[in-house]
Amino acid sequence: MRTTTIRLVRIALLLLSGAVAVAAQQAAPPPLITLQEISEGLPADGSRWLTFGGNYSNQRHSPLTQITPDNVNRLVPQWTFQTGTLGNFETTSLLRDNVLYVTGPQNVAWALDARTGRQIWRYRRELPPNLTACCGLVNRGFGVLGDKLFMVTLDAHLLALDMKTGAIAWDVTMQEYTNGYASTIAPLVVKDKVIVGVAGGEFGIRGFIDAYDAQTGKRAWRFYTIPGPGEPGHNTWAGDSWKIGGVGVWVTGAYDPEQNLVFYGTGNPGPDYHSASREGDNLYSTSLVALDADTGKIRWHYQFTPHDLHDWDATEVPVLGEITVAGQPRKVVMFANRNGFYYTLDRTTGKLIVAKPFVTTTWAKEVDFATGRPILLPGHEPDEKGEVTCPDITGGTNFWPPTFDPSTRTFFVNAREVCMTFYAWKPDYKAGDRFTGGAGQRVSSAESPAYGALRAIDPATGERKWEFRYLTPSTAGLLTTASGLIFSGDAEGNLLALNSRDGKLLWRYQMGAAMHGTSPTTYMLDGRQHVLVPAGTTLTAWALPQ
């Protein structure tokens, strides 16, 4: 009896020491994700990608140089991951410690082994059957801090998931989805807060940007994109139109730590096309707003399209950079707008530096630098008979990310050349229902052929450096690298690599689906640079042969 006990204790001790020895041989897991890591952006060693835009400036410009203009044509696929769901990727995957964190359509998300594309865990949200989410059941990616991933949902919740398992750490309701609210944005983590916005500009919402405590999910602040009674700008909405004036926020902003400001582009006013339903400038629709990251208080705003009537959300990606304008170094925010103009603004004051069309633009002659307002051309107010305007509803560009190469001070954007007949009529508002007051029809290709182009723009002047033309308009986002490459895609499903200095096509591959609203990302894995491409329902990793 006693001997048995001793033997058991011995065995237990042996087992224990074995376990300790095994643990000692294994690499310790990396520490929790810190703000330091996040604010460093894309590191030179390529070991991580932790925010929507790569860094807080949203530049999507990688320092990696293993893949070059000379060898890019040797890229070979490493693996392909398929979602197994309906709907397409619009996500930016995050990478840390050789694991990818990926959100997909229908609020499914995964942790994937970046070496093989194999799933580690999968999260799937049961969505209510009566969702109104306007424009695709999509999601644009995770935010991350500590041991948590943050993800918005189509029924307007914000979730924190455990990075190791995908289990829910907390779940907060941002707004009632039954009233037309949804959310698709990739959260932005600033200090201890998770910053998000809501979609629903076509459903009579009152939009906002929210910040939540990353630990607890408690709401820290809310900025309504439509000012309430007594607030400055409230009088830019006639009558009660402010209550249902839309102005969603569904594309991730940029952050300037020096000023502690976040910059977000805001959505269209609603109803989208019917002028008389909401007389006034409709602040802060179709604007860039600069908010204090701690309080959500507005520091400055610039409205691109006062009283927009063409659904030109300013939910494009704001990109921060340092450039020289007229011999002076300037801290700027660069913005290619759906309304057809490219803008460079001083990001400390919100003052206009450059405003110049980057596509055919028929509704405004130019932007008046004294007032900052576009000088409108007549005949571009939609009515029941219809009026033709360029660009179309989808716009000169849209939510697909541009890039900025700081070494050549070049801004790159996928531009669209399309015109449309816009119609408007008086709509009735019903809570949770579509509320647009109009529609558009593409001008026939015989009258005005539609096409797209990748354009390289000098942000100091708005002048075009070069363009690469597509057969039809592309909705792909971009990635540039320090080796002088730019990755893009066309609407026909080709993944394209071009020389970022001159726009020369270097390599292509037919993916079978277009990158829509997504960009490739790049990182190092076991000493090899990888390019990750989300297209349709697949995610494919590329690298040079070993």
Place this chain on the structure above:
Amino acid sequence: MTWTRSVLTIAMLWVVGGVLFAAQEPQAKNPVEGNPDAVQAGMGLFRGRCAECHGMDARGVRGPDITQVWASGRTDAGLFKTVKEGVPGTEMPANPRVLDYEAWQILAYLRTLAAPAPTDPPRGDARNGERIFRVNCASCHRVNNAGGHLGPDLSRVGAARSREIMQLRIRRGLEEFRAGFEPVTLTPQTGQPIRGVKKNEDLFSVQIMDTRERIQGYEKDKMKSVQNDTKSAMPIFGPDRLSDSDLDDLLRYLQTLRGFDPAVVQ
């Protein structure tokens, strides 16, 4: 006891089912026809949800002309069903999210665009029209699984296009090409040019059906040229090629082609 209960349950289910079924049966007549508010709302719904395929004027783009549907004998109840349930085997989708009253509003608006039923007696002899079709059209156009593939299938053209539009297309040719039927000429480095219609294209390649109905893809950089043609492969049938009376016969025949849509036959 159990048996009795089962019978009762079945009877109850039958009654409930009957009530449900009755509740889902569309009304025979549009309850909001002519109501100005309904027409206004219906216009919005139509333009937002239907016009991409049917055109802002409802005269048809990719989808059929629907200004003719009442004149061709369709009923309110049948059209209501089409709006809600779609047309199987075509691009017309089911619209489960369109509420009943919205469907009626859409139809109230369409009614204001509806062309009157022709007062002239229908002209032409469909049987002769069919013969004319076989000789002149069937080498390119297919009807009910017979005919060529180079042009669009016309099995339901009578439901989709007005007589007037069909006449224009036959007499004057096409102004715009339908996707999948744009004429193209490829000139290889050596050999004869290849004519056909474009099935797909990207920056680097083009996929066609050539005039001998061979489907094939070509890489653009291996071609001397890839030319989008401005003239359709569909010939113009002027009065010299097709007399007015033969045209009447042909149109009469085409009007009988209503395809496989079971909702149409009401």
